[in-house]
Amino acid sequence: MKYQIFILILLHSFTSSFSQEKYVYHFEKMEAVDTIYNKDIKDDVLNEAEMFDNKYFISYYGKERIPAFYIKEKDFCVTLNLDFSEQTNYKIIGFSENRQFIYINAEGDHTARQTQFGFKYFYIVNLENYTFLQIQYYSSIVFWEPDENDPNGFNVTKEHKVNSSKIAFNQNGFTVMNEIFDMNNENKIDYDVIQSGEYELDDSKLKKTKYYDADLMKFLPIKYIGDIAIGMTLEDIILIYPNISFIEKENNYKTCADKSSFGFEIWDGNEVLGFAANNIQDNKIKSLIVRSPRFYFGKINTNTTASEVLKYYPKSNIRLDLLTDWEHIYIKELHVELVFKTNETNRIGLYKNDTFKKFKNPNAKVDCIQVF
Structure with missing residues (x-):
């Protein structure tokens, strides 16, 4: 909590001293x-x-x-x-x-x-x-x-x-x-x-x-998540959401092949919006992991089920990530990847030689959406 407050003070101090690019x-x-x-x-x-x-x-x-x-x-x-x-x-x-x-x-x-x-x-x-x-x-x-x-x-x-x-x-x-x-x-x-x-x-x-x-x-x-743009700094986001806060956490979305890394969980009041990995180059967000259902990508948000995804976007690619053991659906038209944090006990699909064959749990909802 103390670190969260420090981040807020630091960022608000920065925005009061230096202007930020507007999107x-x-x-x-x-x-x-x-x-x-x-x-x-x-x-x-x-x-x-x-x-x-x-x-x-x-x-x-x-x-x-x-x-x-x-x-x-x-x-x-x-x-x-x-x-x-x-x-x-x-x-x-x-x-x-x-x-x-x-x-x-x-x-x-x-x-x-x-x-x-x-x-x-x-x-x-x-x-x-x-x-x-x-x-x-x-x-x-x-x-x-x-x-x-x-x-x-x-x-x-x-x-x-x-x-x-x-x-x-x-x-x-x-x-x-x-x-x-x-x-x-x-x-x-x-x-x-x-x-x-x-x-x-x-x-x-x-x-x-x-x-x-x-x-x-x-x-x-420019890719937008609501009014948040890929390329913004954390300071820019404060200008959009007055009640925003950032909590530094370990990146739980990395693969086991990645080194230990941290990032910022982004909160608007009591709602978590997503996670910005700490690979921020030039102090700019290069990717965002969306967790809030308020953000839509086409017809998709984090309340969308696996079967609805294929109904809206039938050419989407479903794969099993062997590193995280999670399931992913990549939607080429939207340039986003949907993540289902599943394991062997609750798979959304059945696979043969790691290739998706059919749904096993079509009503499972998206856990998060990766935007690059």
């Missing part, structure tokens, strides 16, 4: 939505406004220092509060192909104590339900000092870091390519800046569906 961005409700019928106020906000599609614009009202996003209708204007800020330039840049979402670009910088901070965001506004996302795609820090050898000369740049992402919109979302520049060659990733991948939009969220493999130089699909 899922959820839309936020507007803080305020207002409707303007008064002609004088309408004329004020429309004055010198740059119209987009003859209907949408960004403007100031009266002596307000922070702009707002407006939608012009025939007899009124709708005001949407997108949490805009000062020292930032905003511009509407386009629609999604179905015109449900409108995109707004934001760029700005500020200087403090010989340091200049630069930033770029884009906003995705869902015009159907008045929700929005704010995505950062650029950050920079430039720090300078007077030249020690020539105090009257030009300042000398001591630090210059840039995290920048190029974005290409497509029908259902966009593709991102991220690059890092650091004059000190530290290449520290700013995870507030959206990372390389392919992202898809729906009514409630933006979801990363593919990651960029730098070695293969191509995008590869």
